[in-house]
Amino acid sequence: MxxxxxxxxxxxxxxxxxxxxxxxxxxxxxxxxxxxxxxxxEGLDEGAHFLDTLTPDEWAKLKSQGRQLSFRAGQAIFNQGDGHGGIFIIEAGNVRVFYTAPSGREITLAYWTKGHFIGGPEMTGGGVHIWSGEALSDCRILFLAAPALKKLVTELPSFALCLLQGLAAKGRCYSAMAQMLGxxxxxxxxxxxxxxxxxxxxxxxxxxxxxxxxxxxxxxxxxxxxxxxxxxxxxxxxxxxxxxxxxxxxxxxxxxxxxxxxxxxxxx
Missing domain, CATH: 1.10.10.10 (Winged helix-like DNA-binding domain superfamily/Winged helix DNA-binding domain)
Structure with missing residues (x-):
């Protein structure tokens, strides 16, 4: 309505x-x-810049380890309860991340845009997604599978630092939401x-x-x-x-x- x-x-x-x-x-x-x-x-879009310090060569290596995915508006990118396999970096489009209670009621955790990554908190595989992500518009996504993430973290220390910054931004986001709800x-x-x-x-x-x-x-x-x-x-x-x-x-x-x-x- x-x-x-x-x-x-x-x-x-x-x-x-x-x-x-x-x-x-x-x-x-x-x-x-x-x-x-x-x-x-203030700070709503900090996480969109977590990869900004990478050099062109480092970006090329990152992309070579990833897989390009496309999603239409309304399509699920990952579902609550699915196994973790890696992270998704939004290259174009908008994504809603939400949790569904057993009653069917939903709470929106965030709307994410270009530059943000989704699919955490697990980074290197294992466990299941504790919420879902859906494309709000046509999206272009770079998927980094768990083995690729491990390889990049080992071979590109600058990427490892970027990932820490991205995780910190996500932590601030969900802390802000928890504080408001609580x-x-x-x-x-x-x-x-x-x-x-x-x-x-x-x-x-x-x-x-x-x-x-x-x-x-x-x-x-x-x-x-x-x-x-x-x-x-x-x-x-x-x-x-x-x-x-x-x-x-x-x-x-x-x-x-x-x-x-x-x-x-x-x-x-």
Whole structure:
């Protein structure tokens, strides 16, 4: 269910003013940078640069040890419960990584973009994937199998250092998500996620911020650890309180400071 559905049931609940500024077509999540649940947007894309220090010759050797894979939008790259066989480096496209509970409920761990690797935490084989990865758009992936990884780590110390940096970036990502889930109420997480979307995809219109991105209730619920029904209810409440408004194409944050006040109130 998209945010442009159900939220306009009460016309008196949101402002009459409709943004007059020209905007490009709304982006689809995650855009051109990674996205995960965090207390801000700083550092969201650190992991995309973990191989930047490799020389052209080292890159050529890395690619020679890998296997090029292509995935269509909607295809599974790996599935929760599958055996680990190596890592996947995203060369083009966007990927969603998510965990599925026994009940069938999903939580999105992150949206990854070009430059990031997925398929951890196991690096050299053994064990099973504890979450799944799916292509959100057509993707080009460089797969490094466990034997190739071991060979590269042994023969290219610079690659081993890059891998450590990549793992550190992943650790910070999942630590940020765990901190949000463990210390913030669900309404705080929703407010923070809207703020982050405003920082990433926002366009100023006076005091308001227009989030120029397509996002659904299901996507928000999976990011903040809630249900679509709860997100729908809270977005209606935010709209009634004048915090947000919704047009057929955009989410408009009318009172950014009010959302920040929700985020700053612990234990709400």
């Amino acid at each position: 998209s945010l442009d559905v159900r939220l306009t049931a009460n016309p008196a609940a949101h402002p009459k003013h409709i943004p007059s500024i020209d905007l490009p077509a709304p982006a689809t999540l995650p855009g051109d940078q990674a996205l995960f649940l965090s207390e801000g947007v 210390t913030r109420s669900v309404i705080e997480r929703l407010a923070q996620f809207l703020i982050n979307l405003g920082d990433r995809h926002g366009v100023r219109d006076g005091r308001a911020i227009i989030i120029n991105a397509k996002v659904t209730h299901d996507q928000i619920a999976a990011m903040v650890g809630s249900t679509r029904q709860w997100v729908t209810m809270m977005m209606k409440r935010f709209q009634k309180d004048g915090l947000v408004a919704v047009t057929p194409r955009h989410i408009r944050i009318e009172r950014p400071h009010a959302l920040m006040e929700i985020v700053s109130k612990r234990g709400t």
